[in-house]
Amino acid sequence: MSDVASQKRVAAAILKCGVNRVWFDPARISDIENAISREDLKGLITEGVIKARQKKGVSRGRARARIAQRSYGHRKGAGRRKGAAGARNPSKTAWVQKIRAIRKVLVELRAAGTIDRHMYRILYRKAAGGQFRSVAHMKAQMEILAGRMK
Incomplete structure (x- = not known):
């Protein structure tokens, strides 16, 4: 594997993301090695050779499943309750x-x-x-x- 650490760092600055989110096209590594200036890297970004990976988020899937269960009465037992009946309703x-x-x-x-x-x-x-x-x-x-x- 070739050393493209400096290109990755500069690309991260251009893309306004972290170094770990920068993605290089494995088929075009030689072009990325030859790109020395910021302008060269900007050109490769517009070509789609260098991209920023999507941010990782927290999935709402489990939360939605839990809300669906509550809608038909599950997960509402005595152990889940805090507050008197008069406070809850x-x-x-x-x-x-x-x-x-x-x-x-x-x-x-x-x-x-x-x-x-x-x-x-x-x-x-x-x-x-x-x-x-x-x-x-x-x-x-x-x-x-x-x-x-x-």
Whole structure:
């Protein structure tokens, strides 16, 4: 093997990469040996005789596989958990989600004319007080209330 260490060092400077990433075409080693100046080396780079190898990275493949497993419930056992159930799934978040859904349905019902302003206000206050578990529960209670008011 011929000595092309100086060419490799200069090529690394031109390519703005490390010496270990510089690749020489084995078929054109004699041309690389004869290239003394930076201009000669730049010419060989444009020809494709000298290239910079791609940077090595950390693969996301294993991470993606792990995320896929978690999506269907694996790797979520007691040994994986740090923090109380309330910290992992806050009750406030559940409440906000529920009350927004209920209030949205109430607004729709009022706009459609299914309930009047008075009934809307009664149901709104009951929802705020936590009387309904869900939208379905609220609708069931509405039917009971409507039966009493007639």
